Amino acid sequence: MGDSPLFMGILGVISGAILVAFLHCLFVTCRHNNTDEPATTSPPRPPEMNRRPRxxxxxxxxxxxxxxxxxxxxxxxxxxxxxxxxxxxxxxxxxxxxxxxxxxxxxxxxxxxxxxxxxxxxxxxxxxxxxxxxxxxxxxxxxxxxxxxxxxxxxxxxxx
CATH class of the missing domain: 3.30.40.10 (Zinc/RING finger domain, C3HC4 (zinc finger))
Structure with a gap:
């Protein structure tokens, strides 16, 4: 059963799903840590535009x-x-x-x-x-x- 193509396919799909879930959690954690305001405060204001009207x-x-x-x-x-x-x-x-x-x-x-x-x-x-x-x-x-x-x-x- 260890060399079966069906077993290897299922193992590949499960490994891929675990990798995608890990990367998603990593992305969400990094994005959350980059915010300046704690999550318990009021919703953040939209960022000011970098370019001002001329x-x-x-x-x-x-x-x-x-x-x-x-x-x-x-x-x-x-x-x-x-x-x-x-x-x-x-x-x-x-x-x-x-x-x-x-x-x-x-x-x-x-x-x-x-x-x-x-x-x-x-x-x-x-x-x-x-x-x-x-x-x-x-x-x-x-x-x-x-x-x-x-x-x-x-x-x-x-x-x-």
Missing amino acids: LRVDLDSSASSSSFPTTSTSTSSGSSILLTVHKYSKDFKEGTCAVCLGEFEENDEVRIMPECAHVFHVTCIDMWLFSHGNCPLCRANATPRAHDVLLSILNSRNIE
């Missing part, structure tokens, strides 16, 4: 001091998205940033998506737009329509 702020000297700069956020595909920074007030219909799930506070700097009017913290939406070209809630296009950009430029320069 921002170019266009400050217009003729604009009033109460207006905010329009910022061009470069996406990972190389395209730029122009969105204006606003101060949050209780007049906005949304009270929570859907990216970080944090509550908005009075005078927080926020961006409003052009097509859907969803509101997000500036840092949250800039990080999202670095790798996406749409709203994180409804997937509406984040690129403002051409006539909206033109109206925004005309309004900022008080041209009628």
Whole structure:
């Protein structure tokens, strides 16, 4: 029975299964030991992106001091998205940033998506737009329509 091909085949399959189980346990143990937080704490936060969005702020000297700069956020595909920074007030219909799930506070700097009017913290939406070209809630296009950009430029320069 020791030289039987059936016995050798079964022995090979069992040895392979034991090897795979051992490697799996080794992988799980090493992966668990590399975490910085103990397993009993709250779930770990997602890691910060290593790359930050490249921002170019266009400050217009003729604009009033109460207006905010329009910022061009470069996406990972190389395209730029122009969105204006606003101060949050209780007049906005949304009270929570859907990216970080944090509550908005009075005078927080926020961006409003052009097509859907969803509101997000500036840092949250800039990080999202670095790798996406749409709203994180409804997937509406984040690129403002051409006539909206033109109206925004005309309004900022008080041209009628």
